[in-house]
Amino acid sequence: MATLYKVARLGHPVIRGTNTLVTPEEIASAEFQKNIDALIATMREYDGVGIAAPQVRWAKQLFAVEVLPSNPRYPQQAGVPLSVYLNPQWVRKDGETIDDWEGCLSVPDLRGKVPRFLRVELKALDRHGKPVKFTAEGFHARVLQHEMDHLEGKVYLDRMAGMSTLSFNQEFERYGR
Ligand code: NI
DSSP states (O other): OOOOOOOOOBTBGGGGSOOBOOOHHHHHSHHHHHHHHHHHHHHHHTTOSEEEGGGGTOOBSEEEEEEOTTOSSSTTSOOEEEEEEEEEEEEEEOSOEEEEEEEETTEEEEEEEEEEESEEEEEEEOTTSOEEEEEEEHHHHHHHHHHHHHHTTOOGGGGOSOSTTOEEHHHHHHHOO
């Protein structure tokens, strides 16, 4: 069984810090690959749909995403297969934005409505250093924008148009939407 990390919460300096690029030497190391496995295991343990390295106090430009159809935090959303992206960069973000609910493992128990671009194009390296480039839409595009923000020290609260939709999960279940 893979190691689990403790997730850093808002207020820990690493959440607002800067993150360095991953090097080819790191990618080739067994320790780096083990850390990626631990990052994925942590995302799954906390029912996350994405997790960025700084959230586990690892100040690197990388994140993982995976939306399982059974995810209890986002049961309405379409699935996204497990992917790990290193040194990601935007190629394109389309002008149109849509509002939808987001939470964050580093801001536990809360969610709020966040405007995000509907379509994005990203380029990155996969966990073995192979270049990848792809487009994503809807909730997948939203998760990518959320995780990309983490690499720049931003959280979804910074992207909300206002705080009026900010809700505890329990109240959201009862009164939300
Ligand atoms: Ni987050």
